Amino acid sequence: MTIEFMKGNEVIGAAAIKAGCRYFFGYPITPQSELPEYMARELPKVGGVFLQAESEIAAINMVYGASGAGARVMTSSSSPGISLKMEGISYIAGAELPCLIVNIVRGGPGLGGIQPAQSDYFQAVKGGGHGDYRLVVLAPNSIQELSDLVMEGFDIADQYRNPVMILGDGMLGQMMEAVEFREPKKRNLPPKNWATSLNNTSSKKIINSLYIQPKDLENHNLRLHKKYEEIKKNETKYEKLETDDAEIILTAYGTTSRIVSNAIRSLRKEGIKAGIIRPITLWPFPYKAYEEAADRTKAFLTVEMSMGQMIEDVKLGVNGKKPVYFCGRTGGMIPDSSDIVEKAKKILGGEIQ
Amino acid sequence: MAKVKGLALFDEDRCKGCELCTYVCPVNIIVMDNKKINKRGYHPATVTNMDKCLGCANCALMCPDTVIKVEREFVSERR
Amino acid sequence: MKTVFERTKALTPAVMHYCPGCTHGIIHRLVGEVLEELDVLNKAVMVAPVGCSTFIYDYINCHTQQAAHGRAPAVATGIKRVLPESVVFTYQGDGDLASIGTAEIVHAAMRGEKITVIFVNNAIYGMTGGQVAPTTLEGQKASTAPLGRDKSHFGMPIRMSEMLATLESATFVERVSVHSPSNIRKAKSAIKKAFVNQISGEGFSMVEVLSTCPTNWKMTPIRALEWLEDNMIPYYPLINLRNPKEVE
Numbered sequence: 001m002t003i004e005f006m007k008g009n010e011v012i013g014a015a016a017i018k019a020g021c022r023y024f025f026g027y028p029i030t031p032q033s034e035l036p037e038y039m040a041r042e043l044p045k046v047g048g049v050f051l052q053a054e055s056e057i058a059a060i061n062m063v064y065g066a067s068g069a070g071a072r073v074m075t076s077s078s079s080p081g082i083s084l085k086m087e088g089i090s091y092i093a094g095a096e097l098p099c100l101i102v103n104i105v106r107g108g109p110g111l112g113g114i115q116p117a118q119s120d121y122f123q124a125v126k127g128g129g130h131g132d133y134r135l136v137v138l139a140p141n142s143i144q145e146l147s148d149l150v151m152e153g154f155d156i157a158d159q160y161r162n163p164v165m166i167l168g169d170g171m172l173g174q175m176m177e178a179v180e181f182r183e184p185k186k187r188n189l190p191p192k193n194w195a196t197s198l199n200n201t202s203s204k205k206i207i208n209s210l211y212i213q214p215k216d217l218e219n220h221n222l223r224l225h226k227k228y229e230e231i232k233k234n235e236t237k238y239e240k241l242e243t244d245d246a247e248i249i250l251t252a253y254g255t256t257s258r259i260v261s262n263a264i265r266s267l268r269k270e271g272i273k274a275g276i277i278r279p280i281t282l283w284p285f286p287y288k289a290y291e292e293a294a295d296r297t298k299a300f301l302t303v304e305m306s307m308g309q310m311i312e313d314v315k316l317g318v319n320g321k322k323p324v325y326f327c328g329r330t331g332g333m334i335p336d337s338s339d340i341v342e343k344a345k346k347i348l349g350g351e352i353q
Numbered sequence: 354m355a356k357v358k359g360l361a362l363f364d365e366d367r368c369k370g371c372e373l374c375t376y377v378c379p380v381n382i383i384v385m386d387n388k389k390i391n392k393r394g395y396h397p398a399t400v401t402n403m404d405k406c407l408g409c410a411n412c413a414l415m416c417p418d419t420v421i422k423v424e425r426e427f428v429s430e431r432r
Numbered sequence: 433m434k435t436v437f438e439r440t441k442a443l444t445p446a447v448m449h450y451c452p453g454c455t456h457g458i459i460h461r462l463v464g465e466v467l468e469e470l471d472v473l474n475k476a477v478m479v480a481p482v483g484c485s486t487f488i489y490d491y492i493n494c495h496t497q498q499a500a501h502g503r504a505p506a507v508a509t510g511i512k513r514v515l516p517e518s519v520v521f522t523y524q525g526d527g528d529l530a531s532i533g534t535a536e537i538v539h540a541a542m543r544g545e546k547i548t549v550i551f552v553n554n555a556i557y558g559m560t561g562g563q564v565a566p567t568t569l570e571g572q573k574a575s576t577a578p579l580g581r582d583k584s585h586f587g588m589p590i591r592m593s594e595m596l597a598t599l600e601s602a603t604f605v606e607r608v609s610v611h612s613p614s615n616i617r618k619a620k621s622a623i624k625k626a627f628v629n630q631i632s633g634e635g636f637s638m639v640e641v642l643s644t645c646p647t648n649w650k651m652t653p654i655r656a657l658e659w660l661e662d663n664m665i666p667y668y669p670l671i672n673l674r675n676p677k678e679v680e
Contacts, residue, residue, distance in 0.1 A: 417457025
């Protein structure tokens with residue numbers, strides 16, 4: 001396999017095409033516009049369809065249609081545009097359709113800013129849209145991982161018939177790194193017999209999320225819930241480094257985790273035993289990793305590019321056993337590893353309650 | 354017979370060097386001053402021969418950055 | 433010497449952030465001059481779009497509310513219904529008005545909302561880097577139509593003015609251009625009529641202003657003026673499509 005040097009937004013497109021995605025519906029918004037531009041150039045070359053929709057709402061509904069017709073399809077946007085897609089995502093989840101949704105997060109709320117942020121965590125993992133559904137949320141922290149998770153994301157979506165979100169940020173979208181496009185582990189994906197198809201004349205297919213009888217809707221939700229339990233069991237992914245002897249465990253996802261890794265290197269150099277738990281799936285969240293680590297460590301420090309959202313899930317995992325602190329920047333400001341080091345030292349020195 | 358005398362005043366540091374004024378001047382007296390670079394890093398527009406200025410304000414109308422102020426008076430010409 | 437032209441006090445002294453040669457500056461100025469001349473600057477409420485002109489509140493001296501992409505006519509509706517004595521206007525580009533905001537503009541016009549809409553049509557998406565717009569001409573290149581807008585894939589461009597003029601309560605609809613001084617004068621006259629239409633209580637008014645985008649059209653500002661004249665005007669004719677009988 002060859003190694004290429006590519007920009008994050010374009011890697012998403014390249015990985016998607018390699019994974020067999022042939023349909024992209026989206027709308028320009030900073031900082032992800034390079035992705036629809038890439039798909040506009042490359043999809044026609046492989047017989048695919050790129051369409052710039054009139055809005056993000058139209059785009060997600062085009063995805064709903066294409067997915068119902070059995071295709072591997074994706075859309076992308078950034079924070080305000082993802083907000084627009086929420087109704088459509090709820091419909092896709094309710095109708096049990098697969099698709100990939102990419103959020104290159106920017107500062108919010110409202111029109112916000114165009115610099116990187118992680119303030120869409122709640123939106124991604126706690127709902128966003130209405131109803132009892134869940135999105136599988138994957139959070140890469142490098143261009144290589146971005147490529148890997150995009151490809152795996154399509155497989156996860158198909159295996160469980162559920163929308164999957166790639167939660168990136170403006171930095172990941174704009175930066176360039178080395179990448180090798182490699183196939184994910186092979187899964188036994190069932191054929192899409194449920195999809196509308198002109199080949200299968202045996203029975204008519206109905207793609208729908210309406211269950212007007214309450215008992216039917218309850219059964220539908222129970223069925224969805226069972227699916228989500230399966231996903232939790234099989235797909236939870238995280239990384240932990242140097243946590244076994246750690247006095248303080250830092251935790252972060254995405255690009256922030258790389259800054260945290262720098263902080264840990266500095267702390268270890270000063271003789272302070274620090275480690276990191278890095279969730280890779282934000283839903284399902286790796287609660288167990290925190291539960292286990294809470295027995296051995298003294299404190300947790302959550303670092304996010306937001307006012308603190310993932311910290312609530314960290315606290316759920318730690319379940320009161322040890323204190324959980326927060327350190328972060330927001331609005332597009334990038335945390336400094338030296339600030340993180342200072343905060344960790346203050347926590348261990350007992351200066352912070 | 355009255356003659357028109359115009360005065361086009363350029364606030365050079367506002368100019369972005371777009372050249373639209375040079376295109377619409379009916380007496381072609383506006384040029385970009387290639388010997389000068391303004392605060393924004395552009396060659397600002399300037400008038401070469403103010404005697405010919407009609408005070409028509411085409412330049413000011415066309416300028417997207419309100420760089421130009423135009424004055425005008427009618428001067429009676431003695432025969 | 434008499435001053436025949438100077439910057440209206442409706443414009444702030446700020447140097448606008450637009451690209452050199454971008455006609456937004458001209459259109460902002462015309463709106464400002466009209467508001468000053470009609471003496472309604474202190475009653476004006478502007479609704480800013482998402483696009484290059486999102487920062488218009490730094491340039492025009494009046495109350496402003498910034499709207500989500502495409503929703504300005506709806507925001508303007510809320511403002512005008514609460515403050516009927518105010519002069520409410522939106523200033524929108526092709527993405528804002530003709531793409532994501534098509535529902536909002538159609539329904540504001542349908543309801544005859546007494547607002548004035550300034551629609552800046554430069555046949556491309558400026559702020560986000562030159563993607564295709566609903567108004568992009570057939571064959572015209574854009575970053576998401578790299579081989580040029582293809583009729584079989586994306587249809588033909590939308591003529592918003594003609595479309596909205598079919599609505600009974602859209603009582604003033606006119607398309608103008610700003611690519612030459614004489615057109616700039618005509619554009620100002622149309623913008624003035626559009627505001628008078630609102631002030632006299634007639635109803636909904638829109639002025640579509642053909643504009644250049646030298647950066648994303650990838651040409652010099654002067655060449656862009658010529659491109660507009662040669663290519664846009666044949667498809668988007670400069671014409672008044674609706675005129676209430678009483679407007680002077």
